[in-house]
Amino acid sequence: MTATYFPSISPTSRSYRPGEYARQEFESLDGTKSYIRYGNKRTSSTLDLTFENITDLQVLSILSNYESVNEGWTDTESKWVEFIDANSERNKVVTAGVEATSLQDFYIERTELKWRYDGPPTVRSTFPNRSTVQCKFVACLDSP
Amino acid sequence: MGYYSGADGVMKVGSTTVGRVTTFSFTSSQETLDVTTLGDRDRKLIGGTRSLSGSASIAYYSATGATSGDTMASTLMNNLIKTGGAASDTVTLSLGINDHSGTYKDITMTVVLTSIAVSSAQGEIFSADISFEAADAPSGFDL
Numbered sequence: 001m002t003a004t005y006f007p008s009i010s011p012t013s014r015s016y017r018p019g020e021y022a023r024q025e026f027e028s029l030d031g032t033k034s035y036i037r038y039g040n041k042r043t044s045s046t047l048d049l050t051f052e053n054i055t056d057l058q059v060l061s062i063l064s065n066y067e068s069v070n071e072g073w074t075d076t077e078s079k080w081v082e083f084i085d086a087n088s089e090r091n092k093v094v095t096a097g098v099e100a101t102s103l104q105d106f107y108i109e110r111t112e113l114k115w116r117y118d119g120p121p122t123v124r125s126t127f128p129n130r131s132t133v134q135c136k137f138v139a140c141l142d143s144p
Numbered sequence: 145m146g147y148y149s150g151a152d153g154v155m156k157v158g159s160t161t162v163g164r165v166t167t168f169s170f171t172s173s174q175e176t177l178d179v180t181t182l183g184d185r186d187r188k189l190i191g192g193t194r195s196l197s198g199s200a201s202i203a204y205y206s207a208t209g210a211t212s213g214d215t216m217a218s219t220l221m222n223n224l225i226k227t228g229g230a231a232s233d234t235v236t237l238s239l240g241i242n243d244h245s246g247t248y249k250d251i252t253m254t255v256v257l258t259s260i261a262v263s264s265a266q267g268e269i270f271s272a273d274i275s276f277e278a279a280d281a282p283s284g285f286d287l
Contacts (some may be wrong), residue, residue, distance in 0.1 A: 009179035009212035010182055010183055011181060011182055012180070012181055012182065013182070014182060051179065051181075052179070053177045053178065053179045053190070054179075069246070096181060096182040096183035097182035097184075112152075126177065127177055127192055130177060130190075
């Protein structure tokens with residue numbers, strides 16, 4: 001398992017959902033509900049990041065990150081995206097504008113959840129040397 | 145002379161000086177690209193697409209011996225107004241002044257005529273008010 005650091009670029013907008021707890025719901029004819037829980041850890045968190053009017057070099061760094069996260073997987077080794085900068089501990093990507101560190105922990109997913117791309121980034125060219133990039137991530141629990 | 149007035153202004157269409165122009169003006173503007181990110185408390189902008197537009201008022205003139213510069217109002221009308229569905233023509237405009245040494249300093253650009261308003265009123269000269277937008281970056285600028 002290998003962490004790949006996302007480039008340190010501040011997003012223009014960020015949308016986060018903390019994920020759900022695995023369960024199944026049964027509703028009987030009289031309307032009562034029963035739940036069967038399969039785990040006590042939330043999973044499938046989602047994170048949507050938009051980077052508006054960033055430079056070509058910044059776009060390149062995101063696309064390169066997408067490639068490096070998704071290449072070189074083996075039967076036993078996978079990769080994931082890490083938003084914690086190796087040098088500064090917390091980089092600007094998911095924590096920009098968030099002052100409460102406990103909230104930052106949610107966005108970073110300091111649990112067993114691991115961020116991976118939920119599809120390729122979308123790049124829309126807006127101006128010479130400027131593009132808008134949208135990235136979607138999903139964080140899941142890896143099987144042991 | 146350090147200051148200049150309307151008497152120093154020169155408008156050319158192609159290489160022809162417009163003889164009956166009464167006013168001209170142009171405006172250069174630029175859009176902005178917002179590069180503000182999360183965490184910023186102040187808006188951050190960079191320059192975007194530039195554009196140039198302007199207007200001129202030219203008196204309609206026709207007389208025996210009138211030059212092409214004198215009849216430019218008619219020429220410009222014919223560049224925009226076409227019969228039979230023909231395409232309009234772009235125009236090369238130069239707007240500038242003759243400076244203290246007599247040197248012509250101007251901005252030159254190919255423009256698309258966007259409107260021509262012609263009015264005839266009692267007590268006023270029959271004239272054409274034209275508006276234009278630059279079709280590309282100026283080809284010359286030494287104002």
